[in-house]
Amino acid sequence: MGSRVRRPDIDTIAISGGDTLTVKRFLTAAEFRELVKASTKPVRLNAGTPAGDLAMEVDPTESGVATVLAYLVDWTFTDFDGRPLVIRDQPRAVVRGFLDAIDAESYMEVQRAIQAHDTAMRAFVDGEKKIPPGAQVPEPTSRSAG
Amino acid sequence: MRAIRGRVAALKWGYFDAAAVEGYAVTKDADGWKVQGALIPGRVDAFKLAQRPLYFVAPFKGGAWRWEILRLSTLDGGQFSATLGPMTTEDRHGITRPTTRH
Numbered sequence: 625m626g627s628r629v630r631r632p633d634i635d636t637i638a639i640s641g642g643d644t645l646t647v648k649r650f651l652t653a654a655e656f657r658e659l660v661k662a663s664t665k666p667v668r669l670n671a672g673t674p675a676g677d678l679a680m681e682v683d684p685t686e687s688g689v690a691t692v693l694a695y696l697v698d699w700t701f702t703d704f705d706g707r708p709l710v711i712r713d714q715p716r717a718v719v720r721g722f723l724d725a726i727d728a729e730s731y732m733e734v735q736r737a738i739q740a741h742d743t744a745m746r747a748f749v750d751g752e753k754k755i756p757p758g759a760q761v762p763e764p765t766s767r768s769a770g
Numbered sequence: 771m772r773a774i775r776g777r778v779a780a781l782k783w784g785y786f787d788a789a790a791v792e793g794y795a796v797t798k799d800a801d802g803w804k805v806q807g808a809l810i811p812g813r814v815d816a817f818k819l820a821q822r823p824l825y826f827v828a829p830f831k832g833g834a835w836r837w838e839i840l841r842l843s844t845l846d847g848g849q850f851s852a853t854l855g856p857m858t859t860e861d862r863h864g865i866t867r868p869t870t871r872h
Binding site: 629631632633634648697713 | 784829
């Protein structure tokens with residue numbers, strides 16, 4: 625069996641205006657659990673049932689930003705004075721703050737790009753499972769610019 | 771001998787923090803760069819710390835200094851020391867370039 629651990633590779637995604645996003649190629653188990661946790665919200669099954677009768681459902685407003693936060697490592701975005709909006713190595717709350725501050729159209733472009741990357745990487749992982757033991761595994765391809 | 775002292779740094783494997791550093795001193799002598807410092811308890815990932823290449827990354831305003839760790843020793847009590855490769859300077863976007871402080 626091959627390694628169950630992946631190197632922390634990054635991909636660069638080119639978006640409009642010459643900007644780029646730097647994203648993790650894959651998520652670790654911990655990052656995936658954090659993504660699932662941040663994408664769901666508790667709902668009570670029936671009114672009047674004990675407090676323990678809760679289920680989790682996907683929170684559509686948070687699942688997109690949770691995916692962005694899971695993958696995004698860096699970007700080239702700047703403020704109106706050209707100063708970089710620094711997100712690299714910043715706490716999650718700081719990155720979330722910048723994601724909330726950029727304009728809605730830019731945010732949706734970031735989210736769409738990262739969701740496409742996530743889809744591509746999941747497809748790659750699914751493809752890997754179909755490769756017979758001992759065969760060469762191809763490199764993943766994302767909408768990467770480098 | 772030249773020295774760089776600081777409070778916040780990290781031992782990094784790729785974009786991961788393998789360990790967070792609280793207090794460090796980087797020195798350079800005829801044998802090259804070395805660092806000594808303290809790891810923050812609870813913020814040391816043994817798996818990531820065992821991976822290579824590892825880098826010592828010390829941020830400053832607007833960027834970071836980065837060295838590849840050539841040999842790492844961790845001691846009881848959270849202290850560590852390491853011999854380092856050449857210094858590179860990293861801008862806010864993680865782009866590194868050689869430094870004249872080699």
